[in-house]
Amino acid sequence: MPASDKSLLASIHDVSPRFSDQIDRLADRLARHLGEPRFAMLVVPDHWGEAPIAGNRAFHARLRDWHATGVELFVHGWFHRDDSRHAGAATGFKARHMTAGEGEFLGLDGEEALDRMRRGRALIEDIVGAEVAGFIAPAWLYGPGALAALSTAGFAIAEDHLRVWSPLDGRVLARGPVVTWASRSQGRIASSIAFAALARHALAPMRTVRVAVHPGDTGVPRLLDSIDATFGRLLHGRKPGRYRDLLTA
Secondary structure, eight states: OOGGGOEEEEEEEEESGGGHHHHHHHHHHHHHHHSSOOSEEEEOTBGGGSOBSTTOHHHHHHHHHHHHTTOEEEEOOSSOOOOOOOOSHHHHHHHHHSSSSOOTTSSOOHHHHHHHHHHHHHHHHHHHTSOOOEEOOGGGOOOHHHHHHHHHHOOSOEEOSSEEEOTTTOOEEEESOOBOOOOSSHHHHHHHHHHHHHHHHHTTTSSEEEEEEOGGGGGOHHHHHHHHHHHHHHTTTOEEOOGGGGGTO
16 A cells, blocks of 8 residues: 555544643644644543533633644543443443543433533534534443434544544444553553554554554653654654544545
C-alpha cells in the first residue's frame, strides 16, 4: 500500500479541567511528533462529578483555541465514572477488569445514555460554535443501551477498542486495536509497554492505526518513552490523519 494511503489517528483522552497540566504536556508532545496539532481530544463534561466544564470560562477558551488549530473534539461520556450495577458475568468482568470503575456507558439504559450523549454534545458545541466529530465512550465500553442510543444520537463517528464506525449507517471505517497505555499499576504499565512494542511492528502494514494517550501517562517516564517510540515507528511511511478523513476514504 502506498505511504500516502496510510494514516495514524492520535487522540488525547479525558480532556477536562481536572487534568489541565497533563493535557498541555500531552498536546505539546503529540504536536512535536505529528508536526502540528493534528489529533483528537476526547472531552469529559464533568469528570467524576468533580470538574464541570459548564461554568469554567477559562477552559471554554482553551477548547475554542484547540478547535481553532484543527483539533477534533469528541464527546467522551459525561462523568467518565461507572455508577451502574452490572448484571451478567461478561459485563461484570468488563466493568471490573477492563477499566478502573470508569466504563460509564457500559451499564446505562438507552434513555439515560442518549440523554448524556445529547447533553455532552450540546455543551461542547455551544462552547466552540461547531459540530463535534463524534462520540467515544469512556474506556471504549458500550453496553446495549449505549449502542441503541448511538443509533439515534446523530454522531458521525464512534470507536471502540477494535474499530471505528459511523453510527449513522453502521459502516465500519477502520479496524484494528488501538495502541494505548495504562498507568494504574506496575503490572498494567509493563503489559501496556509490551503490547505497544509488539504493535509498533505488527500494525505497521495496516492502512489506519490508532494511538491514544491519557493524562496518567505523563507521570510515568517509561510510558512516555514507549509513547515516543510508538509514534516514531508508526509514522514511518504514513501521515497523521483525522477521524473525519475516514468518512470520505
